[in-house]
Amino acid sequence: MDYFDFNMEIPADGADAMQLNIAGEGGAAQRTPASRLRIRRMTVFSAETAATSPMSSSITSRPTLSSSPPTRSTSTSTATASSPPPATPSTASSHPRPPPDDGSTQTMPVPEPSDVLNVVVHAIYHIPVAQFMPPFETVSAAFDALVGYGASVQQLAAPGSPLYILVLSQAPLRPIDAYALAAHYDLIALATPISAHLLAYTLSSVTDELAARIGPIYLKRLFFLHHGRTEALKALLLRPPQGHEPMRDCDVIQQQRLTRAWALASAHLVWDARPNISINMLQAPLLQLERELSCALCKQALRDRVSVLVREWASIKVTI
Template identity: 50%
Template sequence: MDMSNWDSVLQFASNSMDINLQEHDFSEFSTAATPDLQVPTPPHSTDGGSPVCDDPLDHNVLVSISTTFYPGANLHTLPPDLALLSTDSVFFYVHSHIILAASDNNFLSLIPTSSSKEQSNNMVIHVPELSPILNIILHIIYDKSCSHYSPSLETLSTAVNRLPSYGIDPKSRITPSTPLHTLLLSHAPLSPMEVYTLAAKHDIYDLAVPTSSHLLSFQLSSITDEIAEAVGPKYLRRLFFLHVGRSEALKRILLQPPHPHAPTPWCDFTNQKTLTRAWALASAYLAWDARPGFLESALAPLAEHLSCDLCKQGLNDRIKNLIVQWSVVKRTI
């Protein structure tokens, strides 16, 4: 595309936005209506970029432009020199040097190399992605938060999985200091296995660790072959070891029954064996069916069957000590 065509596209887009900015079906895009403007003549197909206009004489044309990546967005001190067009015809105005710096394959070889930089300036490039996916990819490249668009976890996962195709390493882009890390982690309480699988697939350890704390009650027997393959042996092993390690730790801290008190006329050592047997039975059950908040709820009812106040006090003290010990057991991979 020559400079005159590029200027006409930019002028058309800017004027369109100033005249009548309307909301697109997707919250992340704006649609500009131009009732009295004539569409600029699109370049020849060999120029490889501009959208096709069905009727150049139509006076009511809609142009969809990203509300984040638009010509006057001030995302950089320099103006954008590249327009990306998604498969659903949404424009994203970006800076070629920022895109190329983030990619090791010229953004799926869509952006010309530096040797032809003069030819690549002011181009419109078709990107084989839907606008919600491309929007997230560009937010990742620019290190901007896309949380205000409220993307679903499925959309986020798709965008992250597409990063390697564009020469972008997800592991280096999703770190604890990045907005996307925070956004993905916000989905962990409700979809822990999905977030953990995504982190494991791209070896994002800093995301997998906090997510694993939400998998403590996850039934490992429900892991399918597809999930196991997606997670991979490295992170699957870590998850299994987390569960096995906590189970063994629970058995150890449950092993010791409440400490017996000194014999009294109404409660000697023989009577106290009743509590010891009840503790052993409850411990065996807990060791096999441990659930969140289970310790106190399963052991406290034992006091209802005790008539000795000293035995009740010893049981309560043992439960409190048990809860403290359990709270310091490792909760993440």
Template identity: 45%
Template sequence: MPDSDDGKGDMVYLHPATYTHTSPQSTTDAGVSLAISNTFLPTAQLRPENPDLILLSSDLAFFYVHSQVLQDSSDNRFRSLLPAHCPGNEDEPFILSIPVASPVLNIILHGLYGLDSAQYLPSFPTLAEAVDSMQIYGINPKLTIQPSTPLFTLLLSHAPHFPMDLYSLAGHHNIEGLAVAASAHLLSYSLSRLTDAAAQQMGAVYLKRLFCLHIGRIDALKRALLPPPGAHQLTPGCSADQQRALARQWALTSARLGMDLRPDISTHALEFALLPLAAHLTCALCQNTLKARVRNLTEQWATVKEYDDFWSG
């Protein structure tokens, strides 16, 4: 992942003396830098009407937004900070101080407007804080972070490096589509490493689903391993005893393999474990049935879905 600037690239930093008449009047001491969002400008035209509200973050950054967008998105009037009837208008926007840092507020607002904030390279901790803050401000993350949204895609881009953190976050907010997508990156994760904090964050339902994913895939592979290579017609060079011996060797090798199965085992690893049985076979037909059986097994394993087959409960 590229180095993150946590959304600060969205800001233009200004000395108070440089503000135009459309910006809030500063009462800060000289030398204190304020910022204004490049995305949420008074002239950004994110909606047909001009912004009637200015959000001032905890680190003194201005975001020009539309009060109606916030009212429609929040079921608690932005933690009761937003007046029931915003007194601002297009000529004199109302200023509302929000105790959230600008990188986090930037992500929240991009999510509410359906805009992509990936260009600002927010870190995963900042994204997670933004998702958690949504709930505090009456915004339902499950409804806001849909598979078709840029924020869903941005969060999922961190799955290779933060799979458990992302899964736990998605589980905590019941964002099922994101949890399912993140779980595909947890097949190699040893569940013995799961911390109490992560288990508590994701909750009992998503904890159960994660275990079902791992156990279910292993059980599916064990079932697929059970049938031995098929028998062929007896020939002068291959007796029934020889074919039964191949079946026993398959069973023994499968049992040893089953003792250390992982839900992310590759088809190559299966071939590496089973195809060497052919070295002890003198019958060409037995060799062919073994190879056909291994090929069938790897095809079965390749078609076992990573999560959908076990995503229940």
């Protein structure tokens, strides 16, 4: 993608609409409404394209406005646009005159590379851009460019938008970077689903630069997510299987063996516990305790307790 073509009408907006003086028959001045004004085709070149493009010599700083006066019924009368006022030296440099009406394409240089500009334009016009699979560095630079152009990233990256989907697609491969990007621009709706990919992330590896980009609020939320899930796992493992009434083949002493075995297995799980521990890794060492039991009621109590533990662990919050 080397450039973009824009050919849009300027809508009339009350008293602020742009108008041109049209000299009609008899010298009477007429007003052409702004709805008849059109912006001629404007080509936007990226910095890397403008340096090599043969059209870079015709670059101007603003689009050309032209009017389409209405056709008069008298064949002898013609409508011509009144000549614009002469430019003063103070305004000639900041407001150059439009190019001649020769059908040429106006160009406008931009400093962003073409891949970054591609993401920017697609985001502004709400066009899907994930199919281009840009690298994360390009996506991050596009956010900076959007802010530089005065666009609201909170609106452009709203849930369901193309920019939202693009950043979310980067989360599996670059979770901490995607989270830092969302946190830097205070995009809570985007940071929340990304945080689910950070359960296996080692928080001690967060650098000072990364922590500064994330900010204290979102960094605290990430730490609390890890800490909260670890503490919840400890609380769930504290409850051993429920005992039953003493029997001839299984008295209180036999049931205490199950309680001690549960406590030992739980201690091993908590020692190596991580916020992203899977259900299989959680229930496998606990179900192995059944091999040491001979009482059918104790075995059933163990299976019931593990089943409840799995359901409770699956219900623990996995996002900030």
